[in-house]
Amino acid sequence: MARRTIEVDDEVFAFLQQHCEPLVDTPNDVLRRLLLREDSEEPQERAAPTTRRLPQRPGALLPLINAGVLTPGDVLRHEQPRRRMVHEATVTPRGWLKLADGRSFSTPSRALAEQTGTTINGWTYVHVPSGKSLYELRSKIEHS
Structure with a gap:
């Protein structure tokens, strides 16, 4: 998978910090969860039909x-x-x-x-x- 570098302003970075789990989530994890709805047990119900879904990862429990x-x-x-x-x-x-x-x-x-x-x-x-x-x-x- 190709990696890309993006720049975000302080306000966007603060938003990402508010929606992450400290010492666990990366900015990419937060964006993936918020934009692709990958933190859902029922991904097909929440994601747009054209969004490609990755398999759900196992939970911490x-x-x-x-x-x-x-x-x-x-x-x-x-x-x-x-x-x-x-x-x-x-x-x-x-x-x-x-x-x-x-x-x-x-x-x-x-x-x-x-x-x-x-x-x-x-x-x-x-x-x-x-x-x-x-x-x-x-x-x-x-x-x-």
Whole structure:
């Protein structure tokens, strides 16, 4: 695949930064997600019919599914007691997180940032069936 260099002004770069997951997304990832809608579980419903689609990449939770720690359909919850808000997401078979509004995200941090409106560590989501955070579950399989 050919690589091209483009220049963007400060305002466009700030926009890209607002829509990225720090230390994960490149500007190309953000543009690809926003323009080609590649962060969706149902790409054919959101993309224009003439847009060429790449296969969906596995989500960050797939290793936890493969290890038997998570199951597709499991609910994840994040509570903000001071704001009296509870955010939930559902684990998909490809290891993505699906929100109640139908949007899907490949990483917990991106999903939770969309729900809370701020940059936040999504590995703090609590796996409702076990009562443990994603961070704890991930640590469990990394140290096995």
